Amino acid sequence: MMSDAPRTEADEDLLQYPAPPPVVHYAEQALLGALLLVPERLKAIGPLEPEHFANTAHSALFAAMRTVSPPAPEVHRTSPVWPNQLLAAAQPQARALTAAYLHTLISICPTDAHAPAYAQIVRSGHARRVLRRHAGLLAQAAHAPGPDPAGAALARADQLAVYLDELVTTFSSHRGSMPRIPPAPAPAAEASVEVEDEERMLLATAAAHPDHLPQMRWLHENDFNVPAHAALFACLNALARRGSPVDPITLLWEAQQRGLLRDGLGPTEVLDLLAHSAGAPEHWGQKVLQRALLGQASAVAARIEALTTDEATSVHQLATGSRRALSALSSVRGRWQQATGNLAEKPAARQPAVPRAPAVRTPAARADPATRTPSRPGR
Structure with a gap:
């Protein structure tokens, strides 16, 4: 016995x-x-x-x-x-x-004869948990301080992509392989004072050095956290594309023609915003774009975590939906590589990897805003 x-x-x-x-x-x-x-x-x-x-x-x-x-x-x-x-x-x-x-x-x-079917269910449960862990590590990297937060987040995204490739080859597809769309992640918190200041400095330096704008096509309006700042950046780009003179007054006129001077954004506020500039537009543009990339990485992680909470979603559906969510990061990633000069950068070789908690690194000193040569910014 x-x-x-x-x-x-x-x-x-x-x-x-x-x-x-x-x-x-x-x-x-x-x-x-x-x-x-x-x-x-x-x-x-x-x-x-x-x-x-x-x-x-x-x-x-x-x-x-x-x-x-x-x-x-x-x-x-x-x-x-x-x-x-x-x-x-x-x-x-x-x-x-x-x-x-x-x-x-x-x-x-x-019945013991169904052991292979039970084993497949166990593998599916494990795949769901590991996918959720990868998403959590991506979210963690998107919010962790460090000398290269964008690089850390993109490395986690590469590891996630490797795992999704494994899932697609391991778990067969079936009819209806697209997952149900989960609820959209909660909206991001309001922009901090630091974020607003960086966007103001970008607008001020871009207005002071409009000749830099044609080389900053890697920065888009939707990269901004403050809608009014995004709208003013669109005005600057419109003036530069038309070859019109660019200065605070012409920008103010363009903003008025677009109906932006209302809801708390008046001429005085726009002129005050542009009054003080320091450094190069590329420096501040990289900071804005880096925040957009990290925000997108966080949104991708939240979307994938939402997918994994639906127990009715098969593993192949999880992989398909996660790949679609991860593709939203590719566009921002390409623009980030263009902004930082890493056009030759390629995703890490897709070798199976077990995710590990990222080590906490000491934040680097803030870049000198007076530097005119674009460089990879610290947070």
Whole structure:
């Protein structure tokens, strides 16, 4: 008979969830029950690793199944050698495992012949969790300080793209592979004082040096956080494209012709905004564009996290929807490479990678705004 230690409070908490367990939890139980009944099923379940299990006790038990050789079939039919060996091997990593729980796993399994189907459900659950983790790391990189926040966010985006490629090849497509559209992420918080100041400095320096505007086509109106600043930047570009004189007065007239001088934005406010300039427009433009890139990365992460919360969405649908969300970052990325001179930059080679938490780095000193040569800005 299998040895059975006295039940403890840990046994009761072994597989407790704050809400009803997800479906994949029952698939994990059924798979392990099938393998306890018929160890030979291990050869038929396909590629599966202990880390594919969401529950740590299940993971430890499956790891033991991978390392402990099962007895001969005739011995297994008449003696509990296999369960006892597994329990002894797994308990150091999952002390709450008991013989009674192994009996529960066996009783939950409808039929051991369906072990490959249970394993595929386990793989699907793992894929969903890893995709959510990648999205979380992308969001973290988009908000973390550092000497090169844009580079860190784009590196995370590359890792996410690698994983999406893996999912597309691992999980087959089916009819209706496009996912349901999740709710749009919450709107971004109001622009901070620092953001507003950087956009003001961009407008002031662009008005003072309008000859730089044709070389700044990498900056778009929708990169701005403040709508009034975006509208004034459009006015500057319109004047420059027409070859019209550009100065605070002509900009003020253009803004009036476009109906912008209302809702708190009057002539005095526009002239005050343009009164003080320092540095080059490219320097401030890169700062604005970098914030837009990080904001887009954060929005992509939020969209993917929203996709993964819908349990009715298949893994292939998750991969398809996530790729579409990630493509929104490509346009901003291309403009960022153009702005910083990294036109030869290519995404990292698509090798499978396990996401790791990014190391916290000391923020770099703020770039000198007086520098006229564009350089990769710090935050």
